[in-house]
Amino acid sequence: xxxxxxxxxxxxxxxxxxxxxxxxxxxxxxxxxxxxxxxxxxxxxxxxxxxxxxxxxxxxxxxxxxxxxxxxxxx
Amino acid sequence: xxxxxxxxxxxxxxxxxxxxxxxxxxxxxxxxxxxxxxxxxxxxxxxxxxxxxxxxxxxxxxxxxxxxxxxxxxxxxxxxxxxxxxxxxxxxxxxxxxxxxxxxxxxxxxxxxxxxxxxxxxxxxxxxxxxxxxxxxxxxxxxxxxxxxxxxxxxxxxxxxxxxxxxxxxxxxxxxxxxxxxxxxxxxxxxxxxxxxxxxxxxxxxxxxxx
Numbered sequence: 001x002x003x004x005x006x007x008x009x010x011x012x013x014x015x016x017x018x019x020x021x022x023x024x025x026x027x028x029x030x031x032x033x034x035x036x037x038x039x040x041x042x043x044x045x046x047x048x049x050x051x052x053x054x055x056x057x058x059x060x061x062x063x064x065x066x067x068x069x070x071x072x073x074x075x
Numbered sequence: 076x077x078x079x080x081x082x083x084x085x086x087x088x089x090x091x092x093x094x095x096x097x098x099x100x101x102x103x104x105x106x107x108x109x110x111x112x113x114x115x116x117x118x119x120x121x122x123x124x125x126x127x128x129x130x131x132x133x134x135x136x137x138x139x140x141x142x143x144x145x146x147x148x149x150x151x152x153x154x155x156x157x158x159x160x161x162x163x164x165x166x167x168x169x170x171x172x173x174x175x176x177x178x179x180x181x182x183x184x185x186x187x188x189x190x191x192x193x194x195x196x197x198x199x200x201x202x203x204x205x206x207x208x209x210x211x212x213x214x215x216x217x218x219x220x221x222x223x224x225x226x227x228x229x230x231x232x233x234x235x236x237x238x239x240x241x242x243x244x245x246x247x248x249x250x251x252x253x254x255x256x257x258x259x260x261x262x263x264x265x266x267x268x269x270x271x272x273x274x275x276x277x278x279x280x281x282x283x284x285x286x
Contacts, residue, residue: 073095073096073097073229073261073263074093074094074095074096074229074230074231074256074261074263074264075200075201075205075229075231075232075263
């Protein structure tokens with residue numbers, strides 16, 4: 001019978017785990033270039049910028065009406 | 076169940092069934108009819124047996140149905156009896172062309188007049204704007220030349236629609252009203268009460284009717 005479970009990958013990881021652990025230990029800043037359009041809308045090292053972005057993100061994503069139950073309507 | 080009001084000019088006889096669109100008149104596509112929707116179907120069936128209409132007309136439009144992912148329950152009944160079916164409601168563009176104002180537009184007009192009230196806005200819609208659409212419905216029915224019409228519509232139209240039919244000299248009977256209506260959970264019935272208490276019906280000179 002063919003196994004369809006979830007075994008760990010046998011492929012070698014490309015992540016440099018030693019470097020990651022070192023960054024965490026040093027609390028090193030996350031690389032961020034504000035002039036790079038592909039580098040995200042806020043500086044992840046700036047707590048205020050992160051909070052501001054999350055607040056705005058919530059504001060511009062209201063729940064859709066599609067999820068609301070049908071209402072009574074006789075007009 | 077049946078009240079007969081009449082006047083005697085030439086034209087169709089219109090038999091009326093007032094409903095809640097979402098709870099009774101339509102069903103969601105792909106779902107079985109609810110108990111209320113089955114009740115509505117049985118009301119329509121008994122009307123057909125009693126009236127023998129040559130037209131089943133309803134206040135709705137294919138674009139509104141598809142936009143809501145819903146389907147008409149009246150259409151398959153008409154097909155099963157071999158009776159002509161007609162959607163009489165105007166689409167949005169036609170409503171605008173007719174000068175119909177939505178409740179949001181009326182709210183803005185009320186705010187500009189210093190009278191911000193959601194219930195008053197709904198009352199203006201019911202008492203003054205509804206007849207604009209209802210005249211369109213009667214025009215659509217008139218084009219078919221049908222003699223005995225069963226018309227299904229939103230129950231809140233009952234006051235203005237019967238007033239319009241009477242003023243046009245078109246005989247009508249109310250076969251059923253408030254089918255599937257849950258007054259406690261429909262704030263527009265509060266607005267209907269408000270419109271009646273404020274004697275708003277019949278006023279054709281309201282600010283909300285001006286361009």
